[in-house]
Amino acid sequence: xxxxxxxxxxxxxxxxxxxxxxxxxxxxxxxxxxxxxxxxxxxxxxxxxxxxxxxxxxxxxxxxxxxxxxxxxxxxxxxxxxxxxxxxxxxxxxxxxxxxxxxxxxxxxxxxxxxxxxxxxxxxxxxxxxxxxxxxxxxxxxxxxxxxxxxxxxxxxxxxxxxxxxxxxxxxxxxxxxxxxxxxxxxxxxxxxxxxxxxxxxxxxxxxxxxxxxxxxxxxxxxxxxxxxxxxxxxx
Ligand SMILES: O=P(O)(O)O[C@H]1O[C@H](CO)[C@@H](O)[C@H]1O
Ligand SMILES: O=c1cc[nH]c(=O)[nH]1
Numbered sequence: 136x137x138x139x140x141x142x143x144x145x146x147x148x149x150x151x152x153x154x155x156x157x158x159x160x161x162x163x164x165x166x167x168x169x170x171x172x173x174x175x176x177x178x179x180x181x182x183x184x185x186x187x188x189x190x191x192x193x194x195x196x197x198x199x200x201x202x203x204x205x206x207x208x209x210x211x212x213x214x215x216x217x218x219x220x221x222x223x224x225x226x227x228x229x230x231x232x233x234x235x236x237x238x239x240x241x242x243x244x245x246x247x248x249x250x251x252x253x254x255x256x257x258x259x260x261x262x263x264x265x266x267x268x269x270x271x272x273x274x275x276x277x278x279x280x281x282x283x284x285x286x287x288x289x290x291x292x293x294x295x296x297x298x299x300x301x302x303x304x305x306x307x308x309x310x311x312x313x314x315x316x317x318x319x320x321x322x323x324x325x326x327x328x329x330x331x332x333x334x335x336x337x338x339x340x341x342x343x344x345x346x347x348x349x350x351x352x353x354x355x356x357x358x359x360x361x362x363x364x365x366x367x368x369x370x371x
Contacts, residue, residue: 140180140182141217142177146217149184149219150219152219152223152370152371153184153195153221153223154225155197155199155209156196156224159182160183161356162183163183163185164357165185165196165363170187170196171187171188171189174186174187182197184196188370192370192371194367194370197209197213199323202294203252203292203322206322210327210334220332221333223336223369224334225366227317227338227339227341227350228316228338229315229316229340229341230314231308231313231344232314232345233345235286236343237341238340238358239284240286240365241288241290244271244288245263245289246291246320247291247313248293248294249293250293250322253322253325265324266335270333274335274337277365278365281365281368283361285365288315290317292318296318319336337365
């Protein structure tokens with residue numbers, strides 16, 4: 136401490152629970168909109184990290200950047216060197232079926248990936264890894280209290296945003312049961328598992344590969360507030 140990617144010199148600057156959007160400006164939006172008594176604990180590479188209070192309870196929010204290599208670094212450093220216990224990813228995703236509509240919230244029960252991340256990191260052989268059931272249970276209760284409907288499903292973590300074979304998503308949906316795609320949860324869940332920590336992933340549907348509907352980049356940064364409100368209830 137500090138680490139190559141997080142400049143905070145004091146682990147007490149970071150709460151035990153960290154919300155983790157991919158986008159640094161989504162992290163800033165959350166700090167500006169929902170948190171009080173905010174301090175910034177990271178600015179290295181503009182991967183912004185903040186700690187503050189929500190309804191009087193402490194919580195941190197820090198960006199992960201895009202993709203498994205990036206969240207692999209940040210989640211490992213937070214868990215291992217800053218004693219963080221819980222990381223809740225709050226991301227955007229592309230729907231694989233018309234059943235998940237723009238702005239719907241998805242809780243990732245587990246995640247399937249063709250990525251080599253887990254195998255390279257620890258020798259883990261399976262292509263599926265689970266979120267922490269206790270965190271998922273709490274997030275389901277908070278969603279119910281807030282009356283925010285939530286899909287609880289398997290998702291796909293992909294290393295590739297732009298595939299030459301666009302239609303491949305149909306096979307991934309049918310063969311592996313994934314309802315949406317994002318790019319980080321597999322690495323996050325894996326790191327939590329190997330380090331004995333907790334992880335969950337809430338997603339908002341930003342676009343749909345089946346219907347071709349899509350939100351704007353501005354909406355992806357600032358408008359996915361339902362998943363933020365559910366995740367913020369994790370503050371302690
Ligand atoms: O909105 P975020 O959290 O960045 O998540 C999704 O958006 C990015 C791709 O546009 C990838 O990081 C993907 O996982
Ligand atoms: O990884 C992602 C995230 C949002 N939308 C997509 O299509 N893919």
